[in-house]
């Protein structure tokens with residue numbers, strides 16, 4: 324549904340987007356993640372045909388962003404990272420205005436406006452003025468605006484920024500619902516954990532380059548160097564560490580207080596030998612658990628923290 328081919332955007336001597344090859348399949352929620360200045364907005368604006376690439380090209384729903392910009396605009400719903408000012412306009416008028424811009428006939432617009440307001444939980448604000456909405460409500464109105472022409476592809480630039488925790492969860496649910504309705508969604512954020520659990524795949528971008536892309540679990544597997552099991556022992560932690568370190572299945576072992584930290588090969592499936600070995604040697608333990616994948620750590624490993 325979205326495919327970019329060596330997409331480049333150059334601003335004087337700054338390469339904002341650098342040979343980007345990205346694929347988002349139909350029905351996916353693709354998380355586009357990167358730190359400030361990574362090139363997310365620039366990429367999304369190129370896909371939305373608002374900025375021309377310096378070189379390379381891209382297809383959106385099969386339409387070329389360079390030669391078929393009108394067709395692209397018809398199939399996308401673009402939510403920019405900032406919301407413009409609309410004075411003296413009521414919520415429903417604002418949506419009606421955009422629906423009219425998409426040439427939706429007047430007799431259909433009323434129902435569409437109600438539908439998108441219901442979907443984004445704003446129906447009770449229908450007759451309020453746009454400028455009187457809170458930031459989170461404006462975000463939702465902006466999302467409602469991107470839906471009036473029933474686009475196949477949603478390009479959402481940091482839709483969760485400035486939202487409170489509950490609103491973030493609600494947004495997540497809304498995106499899942501839109502995905503179920505058959506839409507393909509590209510959503511950007513600089514927070515990996517915010518997207519990882521509901522995106523079907525993610526891409527991590529830094530300094531205009533795609534550093535990793537694919538299913539979250541696959542990316543984690545590639546980045547993670549070893550499997551870690553933490554065993555909390557009653558006593559004799561040092562003896563436990565020595566035992567573990569000497570075991571052929573173990574890469575290394577260390578202690579932190581009364582916790583023995585055992586590093587294993589990623590391929591090591593069966594970790595039951597740890598418990599057997601400890602018990603056999605009279606070392607009692609109160610808990611043993613495999614360390615959860617820490618998404619923030621992974622993100623820090625993949626990105627280098629360099630900005631242009």
Ligand SMILES: Nc1ncnc2c1ncn2[C@@H]1O[C@H](COP(=O)(O)OP(=O)(O)OP(=O)(O)O)[C@@H](O)[C@H]1O
Pocket residue numbers: 334337338339357358359360361362363364365366404513631
């Ligand atoms: N119109 C412009 N003129 C010159 N440089 C620009 C322009 N727009 C963006 N840039 C530069 O391109 C780089 C990428 O910016 P972009 O806005 O795409 O990043 P981003 O990933 O969206 O960051 P953020 O998380 O802060 O929104 C930055 O270094 C930025 O300064």
Ligand SMILES: [Mg+2]
Pocket residue numbers: 363364365404480
């Ligand atoms: Mg941005």
